[in-house]
Amino acid sequence: VNQTCLDFRARLAQALAEHPVAELAWHEHVLTCADCREVLDAEEALDELLASLPRPSLPPELARRVIARLAPERELDHLLDRALDRALGGSLHEARPQLAGELLARLAAPRELAARERELDQLLDCVPAVARPELARDLLARLAPVREAARAERALDALLDRVPQPKLPSDLAPRTLAALASERVPTPARARVAGGASRSAAPERRLRPFAAKTERWRVARPLLAAAAVAVLLAGAAWLWSVRRERADGELMPNGAGAQVAERSASDAQTQPRPDGSNSPERAPAQPVESLDALEPDAELLAQLDLLEAWDLITDEQLDLEAVGIDEHTLLGLSVQEDLDSAPSDSSVPGSSEDQPVDAKTPRNG
Amino acid sequence: LEAKFEDDAGVQWMLAYQRGDEAAFDRIVEAYSGPLFALFTRFLGPVPEREDLVQDVFVRVIRARERYQPTARVSTWLYRIAFNIAVNRTQRAGPVAASLDAATGEHDDGSAPRREVVDTRLELPSEGLERNDVVRAVRSAIADLPENQRMALILAKYDEMPYAEIAQVLRSSEKAIKSMVHRARENLRERLAPFLQQELT
Numbered sequence: 001v002n003q004t005c006l007d008f009r010a011r012l013a014q015a016l017a018e019h020p021v022a023e024l025a026w027h028e029h030v031l032t033c034a035d036c037r038e039v040l041d042a043e044e045a046l047d048e049l050l051a052s053l054p055r056p057s058l059p060p061e062l063a064r065r066v067i068a069r070l071a072p073e074r075e076l077d078h079l080l081d082r083a084l085d086r087a088l089g090g091s092l093h094e095a096r097p098q099l100a101g102e103l104l105a106r107l108a109a110p111r112e113l114a115a116r117e118r119e120l121d122q123l124l125d126c127v128p129a130v131a132r133p134e135l136a137r138d139l140l141a142r143l144a145p146v147r148e149a150a151r152a153e154r155a156l157d158a159l160l161d162r163v164p165q166p167k168l169p170s171d172l173a174p175r176t177l178a179a180l181a182s183e184r185v186p187t188p189a190r191a192r193v194a195g196g197a198s199r200s201a202a203p204e205r206r207l208r209p210f211a212a213k214t215e216r217w218r219v220a221r222p223l224l225a226a227a228a229v230a231v232l233l234a235g236a237a238w239l240w241s242v243r244r245e246r247a248d249g250e251l252m253p254n255g256a257g258a259q260v261a262e263r264s265a266s267d268a269q270t271q272p273r274p275d276g277s278n279s280p281e282r283a284p285a286q287p288v289e290s291l292d293a294l295e296p297d298a299e300l301l302a303q304l305d306l307l308e309a310w311d312l313i314t315d316e317q318l319d320l321e322a323v324g325i326d327e328h329t330l331l332g333l334s335v336q337e338d339l340d341s342a343p344s345d346s347s348v349p350g351s352s353e354d355q356p357v358d359a360k361t362p363r364n365g
Numbered sequence: 366l367e368a369k370f371e372d373d374a375g376v377q378w379m380l381a382y383q384r385g386d387e388a389a390f391d392r393i394v395e396a397y398s399g400p401l402f403a404l405f406t407r408f409l410g411p412v413p414e415r416e417d418l419v420q421d422v423f424v425r426v427i428r429a430r431e432r433y434q435p436t437a438r439v440s441t442w443l444y445r446i447a448f449n450i451a452v453n454r455t456q457r458a459g460p461v462a463a464s465l466d467a468a469t470g471e472h473d474d475g476s477a478p479r480r481e482v483v484d485t486r487l488e489l490p491s492e493g494l495e496r497n498d499v500v501r502a503v504r505s506a507i508a509d510l511p512e513n514q515r516m517a518l519i520l521a522k523y524d525e526m527p528y529a530e531i532a533q534v535l536r537s538s539e540k541a542i543k544s545m546v547h548r549a550r551e552n553l554r555e556r557l558a559p560f561l562q563q564e565l566t
Contacts, residue, residue: 155564156554160522163503166406172416173395179420180394183427184387 004029008036012043021047045143062124069117076110375439379426383433394423397443400524404444407519408451410508418454422446437533444520444534452512499560506556513537514549521546 008029015021021043024030030037083103169175370376375396381389398419405415425446436442507515513535520526520534521542528542535542554561 151565152554152561153550155561156550156557157522158564159499159503159557159560160553162499163407163507164500166403168399168402169416172402172419173398176398176416176420176423177391177394180423180427183424184390 001035005033005036008033009039012036012040016043041147042140045147046139049139049143066117066120069113069120072113073110073117076107079106370435370438370441373438373440375443376435379433379439380435383430390427393426393439397440398423400440401443401447404447404519404524405451407507407523408448408515409454410504412454412458414454418447418450421450425450438530441530441533444526445536448516448534451516455512502557502560503553506553509556510549510552514545514552517542517545518549518553 008024008027011027012021012024015024021040024040025044030040080103083099083106375393378389378393378396382393401419401422402415405412405418409415409418422443426443507518510518516535517531520531521528526534528539528546531542531546532539535545537545
């Protein structure tokens with residue numbers, strides 16, 4: 001402990017009486033003297049702990065008693081005021097020389113009372129101190145883990161603060177905007193900005209343009225669409241070939257054709273009709289007699305037309321269109337399954353001349 | 366927070382962009398590209414594609430233009446997008462590059478890789494080595510944190526973002542974020558114990 005320490009501790013003692021000791025945390029001496037730092041920490045900890053103690057609650061009758069005892073003194077103040085008003089209200093020549101003595105005599109009793117009140121105040125101030133000599137040491141011991149944790153937190157913060165700020169490229173925003181230009185929908189406002197001076201100086205080093213990413217997708221999109229159309233056409237061709245095979249069976253002179261026709265008729269009975277009825281009486285199945293009846297479904301053709309419109313195909317909803325294609329492919333498969341699984345009921349007569357089998361096949365979805 | 370975000374300049378810009386004001390989008394990019402770049406750098410390390418990731422964030426902003434509805438500050442929304450992109454990038458490309466010495470690679474356009482250059486002219490060589498060791502260790506420790514803890518710590522420590530906003534970024538509760546940051550700091554204390562001892566002494 002040197003003279004500087006003594007000076008600091010004197011200042012600390014003064015600070016303890018006047019203001020929070022935390023203000024001394026930045027004192028230059030603390031930065032170099034561990035002992036004084038420890039003393040200051042201890043005082044700070046004690047301050048914090050003491051500040052957290054609950055406020056003592058005074059008995060409610062105390063205030064009333066004090067006010068009651070102060071009442072005569074307050075009355076005395078009023079008397080004094082009135083006396084002074086009377087004395088000074090008139091001419092100075094009318095002031096009586098014995099006024100001071102009279103006033104002092106009248107003030108004697110209240111002065112005595114005031115003295116007693118002061119004694120009471122002194123008694124009240126002598127509330128026994130709760131501090132024990134070992135209190136500070138105990139408190140410091142209890143606070144040690146907390147203080148240690150706080151120091152560790154501060155040290156960790158200091159370490160984290162050592163990581164330098166990332167160096168930002170100076171032209172990041174213009175290059176980002178330039179790279180995003182292809183993604184943004186051009187509008188008159190955008191065109192005006194793009195034609196302005198701020199965009200005239202194109203940065204030399206550009207980001208990986210988003211157009212490169214989207215371009216691959218735009219190239220791949222028609223290919224995917226073409227593949228989907230090919231799959232659809234193949235499905236339609238397969239469906240048409242199946243129907244033609246059935247029609248050929250109908251035209252066969254032997255029993256094989258009749259068997260196929262019967263299967264077709266039974267399919268027609270099992271399929272629900274567009275009007276919701278699937279009664280065999282209302283919809284008698286007729287055998288297929290003409291290849292014209294094997295025309296693909298009109299909706300299927302409409303889907304083909306739609307798919308051939310490239311502006312729709314290149315739309316971002318391509319995956320949705322592709323889902324539609326899969327459904328039609330599934331349609332062909334479902335027809336085949338129906339044909340395979342239909343029972344051969346020879347009792348059902350006739351053919352479906354007006355309502356071809358495939359025309360009544362419900363569409364998925 | 367709900368009372369604050371409506372006054373957020375970013376929200377106003379985004380709404381203006383939604384109404385067709387393309388210049389508002391320019392302002393959004395100019396205002397937030399830097400913080401996003403810093404966020405990616407801190408979260409992923411000095412990986413070469415940070416600028417592309419920043420670009421991806423704004424591509425998503427463009428695509429969400431029509432359906433944008435302000436429910437938070439724009440920075441919160443952008444950080445949420447950035448977090449998703451960064452996590453996807455981590456899962457796709459593996460662990461983050463935490464070392465200062467890690468090669469940052471080359472950009473797609475062939476330009477030179479960007480390295481973070483620190484001005485060391487005013488320090489002694491030994492101080493520089495020590496500082497680099499500490500910085501490397503701190504970055505490595507941060508990089509080893511789980512993704513949620515890492516992002517929560519970065520936003521809390523370096524962006525000084527309130528827990529409530531971090532909770533919106535990470536789609537979690539404020540209490541969970543508080544716990545997350547606490548666990549992240551515990552992990553860092555454990556990893557950085559030798560350096561912390563030096564710091565304490």
